[in-house]
Amino acid sequence: MYTQGLDQQGKTENRRDSLETPERLEAFQARIDAEEKIEAKDWMPEAYRRTLIRQISQHAHSEIIGMQPEGNWLTRAPSLKRKAILLAKVQDEAGHGLYLYGAAETLGISRDRMVADLLSGKAKYSSIFNYPTLNWADIGAIGWLVDGAAIMNQIPLCRCSYGPYARAMVRICKEESFHQRQGFEIMHVMANGSEDQKAMAQDALNRWWWPSLMMFGPSDKDSKHSAQSMAWKIKRFSNDELRQKFVDVTVPQADFLGLTVPDPDLRFDETSGHYCYGEIDWQEFHDVIAGNGPCNRQRMETRRRAQDDGAWVREAARAYAAKHAAKAA
Amino acid sequence: MKPEDALLAYTLRLGDTALVLGQRLVELVTHGPELEEELANANFALDYIGQARMFYSHAAALEGAGRTEDDFAYLRDGQQFGNVLLVEQPNGDFGDTIVRQVLFETFYIRQLDTLTRCSDPGLAGIAARAVKEIRYHLRHGLQWLVRLGDGTGESHARVQASLHRLWPYCGELFAGDDVDEIVGTHYGGPDLSAIREQWEHEVHALLAEATLEVPDEPWMNAAGRQGVHTEHFGYLIAEMQFLKRAYPEATW
Ligand SMILES: [Fe+2]
Ligand SMILES: [Fe+2]
Numbered sequence: 001m002y003t004q005g006l007d008q009q010g011k012t013e014n015r016r017d018s019l020e021t022p023e024r025l026e027a028f029q030a031r032i033d034a035e036e037k038i039e040a041k042d043w044m045p046e047a048y049r050r051t052l053i054r055q056i057s058q059h060a061h062s063e064i065i066g067m068q069p070e071g072n073w074l075t076r077a078p079s080l081k082r083k084a085i086l087l088a089k090v091q092d093e094a095g096h097g098l099y100l101y102g103a104a105e106t107l108g109i110s111r112d113r114m115v116a117d118l119l120s121g122k123a124k125y126s127s128i129f130n131y132p133t134l135n136w137a138d139i140g141a142i143g144w145l146v147d148g149a150a151i152m153n154q155i156p157l158c159r160c161s162y163g164p165y166a167r168a169m170v171r172i173c174k175e176e177s178f179h180q181r182q183g184f185e186i187m188h189v190m191a192n193g194s195e196d197q198k199a200m201a202q203d204a205l206n207r208w209w210w211p212s213l214m215m216f217g218p219s220d221k222d223s224k225h226s227a228q229s230m231a232w233k234i235k236r237f238s239n240d241e242l243r244q245k246f247v248d249v250t251v252p253q254a255d256f257l258g259l260t261v262p263d264p265d266l267r268f269d270e271t272s273g274h275y276c277y278g279e280i281d282w283q284e285f286h287d288v289i290a291g292n293g294p295c296n297r298q299r300m301e302t303r304r305r306a307q308d309d310g311a312w313v314r315e316a317a318r319a320y321a322a323k324h325a326a327k328a329a
Numbered sequence: 330m331k332p333e334d335a336l337l338a339y340t341l342r343l344g345d346t347a348l349v350l351g352q353r354l355v356e357l358v359t360h361g362p363e364l365e366e367e368l369a370n371a372n373f374a375l376d377y378i379g380q381a382r383m384f385y386s387h388a389a390a391l392e393g394a395g396r397t398e399d400d401f402a403y404l405r406d407g408q409q410f411g412n413v414l415l416v417e418q419p420n421g422d423f424g425d426t427i428v429r430q431v432l433f434e435t436f437y438i439r440q441l442d443t444l445t446r447c448s449d450p451g452l453a454g455i456a457a458r459a460v461k462e463i464r465y466h467l468r469h470g471l472q473w474l475v476r477l478g479d480g481t482g483e484s485h486a487r488v489q490a491s492l493h494r495l496w497p498y499c500g501e502l503f504a505g506d507d508v509d510e511i512v513g514t515h516y517g518g519p520d521l522s523a524i525r526e527q528w529e530h531e532v533h534a535l536l537a538e539a540t541l542e543v544p545d546e547p548w549m550n551a552a553g554r555q556g557v558h559t560e561h562f563g564y565l566i567a568e569m570q571f572l573k574r575a576y577p578e579a580t581w
Contacts, residue, residue, distance in 0.1 A: 064364070071359045075352065078572040078581040079399050080385075083355070084378045090358055091371035098364050136572055136581070186581075194579050302359060310362025312487065313423045316480025323479070 020045055032233050037163035040106035048232055051225065052162050053107050054123075055234065057114045060100035061125035063093045064118075065299050069133045070142060078136060085182050086139060092175045099171060103164040119304055127285065128215050130293030137190050137197070137204035143183015145205075145212040145250065151176045152246045153216065156236035165234075184253065191257040198258075205254065206262045213277070214285045216243040222282075247275045335511035336449060337391045339518065341401065342411035342508070342554055344384030347459075348402055349562075350416035350433070351377030352569055362423055369469055373430075376462040383455045390451065403573040407563055408556035415498040417553070417562045424477055424488040428495050431470040431535070436502045436528050438463045443519035452516075471535060478539030485540065492536070493544045500548025503528070506555065 025045060031038065038044055067090050074090065077083035101111045117123035128146055133139065154176060157169040187204075190197040217223060217239040229235035237245075251268075254261050265278030287293065330338075354374035361367035385398035415433050420426050441463060444456035477488040503525035505513075512518035536543055551557075573581075 067359050067367075074355045074358055075568050076572050078403075078576075078579075080348075080378060080382050080402055082581055084375060084382070087355060087358070087371060087375050087378065091368060091375065094364060094367045094371065098368065101364070189581060193581075194576065196576055197579055306360045306362070309360070310366075310423065312481070312483050313362040313477070316477050316484030319484075320476040320480045 029231070032161050032231075035233075036161075037166065038161050039163045047228070048234075049107050051229060051232070051234060052165060053104055053109050055229075056100055056104040056107070056165055057109070057117070058124055058126075060097045060104060060114065061118045061123055062129065063097035063100060065125045065129045065303065066146075067093050068299055068302055069129055069131070069295070070139060072133045073136060073139050076136075077139075082186070089143070089179050089182065092179065096172050096175070099168045103168040106164045115307070119300070119307060121291070121300070124289065126215060127288040127293060128211050130288050130296045130299060131207065131211050132295050134207070135200045135204060137187065137200040138208065140183050140186030140190060140201065141204035141208040143179050143181075144187050144253070145183075145208050146215065147176050147179040147183060148250060149212050149215045149246050151180055152242050152249075156242075159233070159236065161233040187257055187259075191259055201257070202259050205259050209262050210280065210284075211288075213243055213247070213280055214288075216240070216246065218282070218285070219280075244274055247277050251275050330507055330511055332511055332515040333391065335508045336452070336516060337388055338411070338508045339512045340384050340388040340391060340452060344381045344388060344398075344401060345410045345412040346416055346437075347377045347384060348381035349410070349412040349565065351375075351381055352565060353416065353418075353420055353429075357420055357426065366423075373466050373469075376459075376466070380455070380459045380462070383458070387451045387455060399573065403570045407558050407566060410558070410562070410566070411554045411556060413498070413501050414551045414553040414559055415495065415502065417559060417565060418495060418498065419561055421491065421494070422487060423473075424484070424491040425494065427470055427473045427477065428488060428491040430466065431474050432495055432499055432532070433502070434463050434467045434470060435531055435535070436499075436524065438467060439524045439527060440519050443517070443524075447512075447517040449516050474535060474541075475539045478536075478541045488539075489541055492541060493546060496544040496546045497549040498551060501551035501553060504551070508554070 024043060028038075028043065028045060028048075038048075070086060070090050070093075074083065074086055077086055101114060104114060105111060114123065118125065128149075133142070151173060154169050154173050158166055158173055160166040160169065187201055190201040192198075220226065220238045220240045223239050226235060226238055230238075251261055251266065263278045265276070267276055268274075269276050288296070291297075351374050354370055354377060357370050358367070358374070361370055381402070382398050385401045388401065389396050389398065413433075415429060418425075418429055420429075438460060441456045441460040445453055445460060447453050447456070474488070477484040479485070503521045505521045509518065509521060513520060533543055
């Protein structure tokens with residue numbers, strides 16, 4: 001998924017109205033245990049609210065930053081049909097960002113504030129989007145693997161205890177599965193195409209495989225948010241469970257494509273019925289999250305530039321609205 | 330020129346104009362001034378790419394030589410593209426983009442509207458679909474033109490400068506050649522001088538509403554429809570066509 005549990009933030013805003021008495025906490029947990037949806041106006045513990053804000057805004061930022069690696073090939077798409085499909089996908093991601101910012105806003109944080117946190121580097125986004133798209137098959141690999149991993153993570157979020165997030169995810173998941181299919185189709189065409197195309201497809205898989213596994217976040221033993229998020233039914237499966245599910249689904253797809261998963265330790269384990277995979281390079285994961293991936297700076301610069309270049313436009317819109325509100329009054 | 334050749338050339342020019350403008354809008358993806366604009370821009374780009382595909386497919390059918398939409402888009406060189414020069418102009422800032430859209434679409438919507446009643450059913454059908462899309466684009470473009478023109482001092486100055494930059498390319502919109510003439514007489518295509526009159530009337534009123542001045546620059550002589558482009562164009566198609574041309578045997 002796009003949320004990875006990456007945050008390092010911790011400060012609470014003071015909310016005097018939310019006295020967390022044991023009775024209230026207990027009643028809240030009872031509602032969660034009964035699979036009731038928590039709605040924006042309901043009482044909730046501050047930590048629940050903060051966890052959701054962190055997770056949903058991280059998810060929203062990921063949708064927006066995620067437009068860049070794919071947007072990189074829009075002008076060069078090799079057919080008009082592919083150009084239109086990719087454009088529609090990138091547009092969907094912008095829409096996902098919009099619903100998710102909307103869902104986070106129900107928790108009492110403004111979109112401006114979330115965007116400011118992204119641009120200042122305080123808020124994180126999924127590490128996967130800090131890798132470059134170097135050939136057209138990368139567009140296929142992103143749809144197949146990145147959207148595929150996102151779906152794996154997001155389907156359980158459709159049942160998340162927080163109603164507005166769960167509902168946003170239902171809408172998003174429908175589109176993500178279309179994204180996954182179009183990506184797989186690009187890979188399929190290329191893997192069955194010319195020698196050059198096959199080489200591009202393999203090269204893309206080589207570069208995207210491990211970063212895709214990293215999308216599920218740190219392994220369970222190092223994941224600091226998991227237990228509480230599970231109890232609150234924000235999370236339903238652990239990072240490692242979801243990662244395993246992804247590997248189990250994806251390896252046969254790679255076989256079907258005739259491509260080689262770049263993991264010499266990968267093997268099917270008859271007894272467990274799962275694929276065993278090699279050790280993830282957690283140093284790389286932490287480096288990318290710390291800002292030292294191949295494209296971190298570029299992604300943030302692009303976003304900041306768009307924000308700065310648009311400042312006069314947003315200001316004009318505000319000035320115009322104010323003038324006309326004054327005239328109407 | 331035989332009427333059917335003129336109709337083919339005319340349809341291709343429509344396809345080229347839609348594709349080139351679509352490609353320019355595609356370049357803007359991830360650079361929008363806010364998220365809502367990102368979505369709107371992608372929508373407009375999709376509409377234009379979609380229109381280009383429809384015009385090209387229709388051209389392919391009219392031509393009957395087995396070419397496809399992608400052959401037209403990817404395997405022709407600059408001098409074979411007959412788009413108007415206004416749409417190939419670089420995006421510039423948001424004001425430039427809005428001005429380009431408004432100047433072009435106030436023309437294009439009239440061209441399409443006439444084509445919905447032309448005697449070639451294929452073209453009429455595409456125009457009927459496209460005209461609805463452009464109506465929606467224009468609503469958006471006009472709102473922004475007024476906001477920018479009547480927004481802050483900076484936005485007013487910027488958008489006025491955009492108008493001055495792009496105004497010279499407007500004359501070409503109304504400078505038809507024999508293709509336009511033949512399509513006019515044989516298929517009921519638009520009368521460009523009539524459109525020009527309506528366009529001037531409308532654009533002057535819009536600029537007044539946006540507190541902007543009608544530029545006094547003369548209209549340049551331009552021949553985009555005949556394949557004579559601005560220097561920007563070579564780069565636009567080089568980028569667009571590179572992958573398809575680098576692997577001519579491949580299908581994607
Ligand atoms: Fe998405
Ligand atoms: Fe997606």
